[in-house]
Amino acid sequence: MSTDAGSRVAPQPGALIQIQGVSKWFAAGTGERVVALDNINLEVTEGTFTAILGPSGCGKTTLLRMIDGLVQPDAGTILVAGKPPHPGPDMGFVFQSFRLIPWRTVRGNVEFALVEAIPDRHERRRRADQYIDRVGLSRFADAYPRQLSGGMKQRVALARALACEPGILLLDEPFASLDAQTRELMQVELLRLWSERRSVAVFVTHSVDEAIFLADQIVLMGPRPGRILEVINVGLRRPRWTYDVRAEPRFVELRQYLWERIRALVLSDPQSDFYGRDYGQSQGTGT
């Protein structure tokens, strides 16, 4: 298994995102301090796809929120292109819950995201239509979110994020609420769109298969406190939708390895619902 210990990676000159010694804590209801993230060190280079994988509560969302500047670290530094991050058109965000504006059409939703970046109304419409077409929804440009399926809504959310042509695309479990088949199709769709511009993508997921299918590097995190346990180089050739990547020995090996590690984390976490259970030997069927 080719891995690099996450907390020991040396800074790479030229990394677009540089996270060094970052910790984050919150006040719990009881007044105690919850350490959400502890001493996170991570580098993300231009043109790469990173998946952040780990069980519930290990700080995946908090880490993503710190990369876009919405949450500030309590210790350490985060630099994006050499500067402290702040939310803006160069950061695209896609959430599990779509977050579409219900009273705007598909086109209206995408255009709304472009108001700041493209003041000219005609140019804005042209760009919105271009990305609506890329996600295959031209016929639904005048439809409202309530008229769309979950997969279609998520395609609108993707079009909205990509239309700004952000340098960094941050995705927080965007496909978690979709059925299994739609989810796989959306993974291909995302890779296809991402490969056109190769912006940096950072994708949070619970799914081992999704992480391997999408990413160049997988950041495996563990909970309480949230830490990076390993950064794994996936090393599967692209484009991955053109062959049966899931049958590749490397894919199978990674799936088995990651599934075992996550299973061990969950079974040994006293706060997990599955703490201490004995399920015997895993078959590595992890999703």
Ligand SMILES: Nc1ncnc2c1ncn2[C@@H]1O[C@H](COP(=O)(O)OP(=O)(O)OP(=O)(O)O)[C@@H](O)[C@H]1O
């Ligand atoms: N605003 C907050 N106030 C208090 N505690 C918080 C806050 N945000 C996160 N936490 C705590 O920080 C820890 C990490 O939360 P986070 O949501 O980042 O984890 P996660 O890995 O994304 O979880 P999940 O996979 O369940 O979404 C958890 O223990 C969570 O309860």
